[in-house]
Amino acid sequence: MNDAPFFDGSLPILDISHVTKRYGSMVILDDVSLSIRRGEIKVLIGPSGAGKSTLLQSVNFLVKPDSGTIRLEGKPVDASSKQALCRYRQQVGMIFQDFNLFDHLTALRNVELGLIHVKQFRKNEARDRAMQELERVGLAGRAHHYPAQLSGGQKQRVSIARALAMDPKVMLLDEPTSALDPELIGEVHAVITRLGEAGMTMILATHQIGYARNLADEIVFMENGRILEQGPPEKILEHAELERTRAFCSRIADARG
């Protein structure tokens, strides 16, 4: 990690400011701002349709925001330049709810693909690096399996390996476990926890409040396209200032109860 000297951990590595997104007359994101420091883990919670997923996809410009700026290490991202966008996306890993593994490629080839075509690795270097990443998520033994031959949890771990292979500075995780059967959630959470312990900067959207409490440095509550409240887990989950936040947290707690 060759940090630029002024990144002492207090300046945000990723800064989202005043992002707005509309579909027709529907406002999906309403002037959202959020910043995250190196090594920090923020967890987005909120009801379905709150805009968590759109926010994460806007950060990566998979959804083009109508207005607002994203800064990585202080530099605003120029989404109009294709090259700049590709370079930026390499540095921001994205994990999807429904994995989006490339269905026609084995686990290993899924991880290799970006290394070869984006990072211009040679074939054998890419293979070694991809194997390393698969080992990191505990799936070296499944390297030659196709997505259809993997369980949901394994698919999500491969997709994490695929993102990690690009050496991202930030990882965005869009409800990584919500498409999984309950018994498979643990293995994916374990991988994410280890990432956090290794110092990865992450923004995670989830409905798993218990997990969020253990993982997060800060919890961000979103509703109707807006960030209503953010703070340390104990504060948001137990002594939230807003009625809405308390109502949501208690509903979730009841549902788990």
Added chain:
Amino acid sequence: MEEIRYLVDEVLPALWRGLLVSVSLIVPSLVLGLAGGILLGTARVYGTGWLRRLCDGIVLVFRGFPLVIQLYIWYFGLPRIGVYLSPYTASVCGFVCCSAAYHSEYIRGALLSIRPGQMLAGHAIGLTAFQTIRHVILPQAVRRALPGCGNEIIYLVKYSSLAYMITCIELTGEGKILASASFKYFEVFLTVGIVYLLLVTLVSRALEALETHLVIPGFERYRT
């Protein structure tokens, strides 16, 4: 001026005559072909062993032989066994058999896609197998088969031009006669082509309207 006279005095009346013959080929072929397709398709799904195999065989042959060859068999081949058909009758026979075979594929697929529970439910309220097929299964299957059958009907409109090959003078045939006389092949066949295009567009609009008319919730996704 001369061009326009030629167009008005010769081309248009001839093409109109041809169009009428084409339509009189298409309409009975369409109706009988569809009816045959429903019968064949139903027999292939619900028929007993030998009937099913027989119908499968018939369909295999009529889908496997190029339509031109089928028309030649009807027109030039059958006299060998004492059956003499006029060009018109031979064409209609060819079109009906061929399109029935293709329709039966879609009907069969649609019938197989209906959940077995529908048949059970029919039996449960005391309908016979035939009644259940007629009142419960077919109304659902026809909706599912409609996009495929619709394509087949459009093919029929286009392939009706092959009647010309066995000297049934319809739209294409009239075009050929005109063009051979005036040597204006490009203009005449472009016009003939446009008439077919209009016919095909008209038929596909009508089919779309029919599909929309027949649509019921739960059957929308079979539209293409």
Added chain:
Amino acid sequence: MTKGWTAVIDGFSYMLEGAWVNLVVVIGALGVGFALGLPMALVQVYSRSAFLRTCIGAYVWFFRGIPLLVCLFLFYFGLFEYLGWNLSAFAVGVIVLGLISAAYQSQILRGAILAVSEGQMKAGRALGLSDVQTIRHIVLPQALRMAIPGWSNEYSILLKDSAVTYALGVSELMARAHHVASRTYQHLYLYVTAGLLFMTMTWIGTRLLRSLQERLTVPGFSK
């Protein structure tokens, strides 16, 4: 009866040569159709130019709506004559069937491309692949596999359509069957034989495409 079979046996090798002509026409037309159909499908799915998309829509509408026989006459006696190109009936057969097949193949491929889920495109972009790279390495390998059944269908349609090139005087199977029949007066036998040969060619071709599909198969793409 025996006369009929004698005519078939005598004319058989002559007819087989004709069947070969049909195969060459079909393979040529499939090639022309793919070479034109793939770019057309890509434009229809990905191009932002409404003008281009409309042009291709019009092309597809024209070639799907006009009967093959009329199209053959239009090009052979009409357009190419008019342009002063001196093309053989065989070449015109390949070109016209190819142009028509391009219209159909573009729709097969368009459907296949659209069937690749949007998430695949997003995942590619999220890795930093450019759109062209994503289409080339992720979308097309999946879409082309999904298009194989459509091609198999297209092959059997083209094969049967290739019999219509007889109307231009291409010396293919149908023409040869008719030729032998008009000498021996055994029409029924010869046409049935020709039909069975067409069926055999369809069967062999679709089997080959199916084994190609199985060779390229990837778990999860069983359909």
